[in-house]
Amino acid sequence: MSRTGRSVTRSVLTTKDLKSFVETYKIPERFSPTLPGPDEPVVCTPDRIVLYTLAFSSCGVWYPLSPFKIALLHHFGVHLSQLHPLGFMRVVHFELSCVAVSREPGLVHLHQTER
Known part of the structure; x- marks a missing residue:
């Protein structure tokens, strides 16, 4: 996928999905797992990574x-x-x-x- 294509990738998880994911894979709270907003592209920034x-x-x-x-x-x-x-x-x-x-x-x- 091109860089342009990645910039339009959107999250399909719900808040409930994120909570379940964090619990299932034991992701520590110190990482502050959050979902992007509904119209926010999924991108890495200096203060966050994308999983x-x-x-x-x-x-x-x-x-x-x-x-x-x-x-x-x-x-x-x-x-x-x-x-x-x-x-x-x-x-x-x-x-x-x-x-x-x-x-x-x-x-x-x-x-x-x-x-």
């Missing part, structure tokens, strides 16, 4: 993020909202695979898989 609820339900995003996910975001200098849901699913899969073989996931393991 797409579909990413949470489709790829296993849960707050608080694990230390591995936070380290990964810092390492690549990206924000969670910049990741595609399918890409995030790969991160979750990698992390769960490490846990399944009794290893703590880390960036060292990530670099070893790139060879």
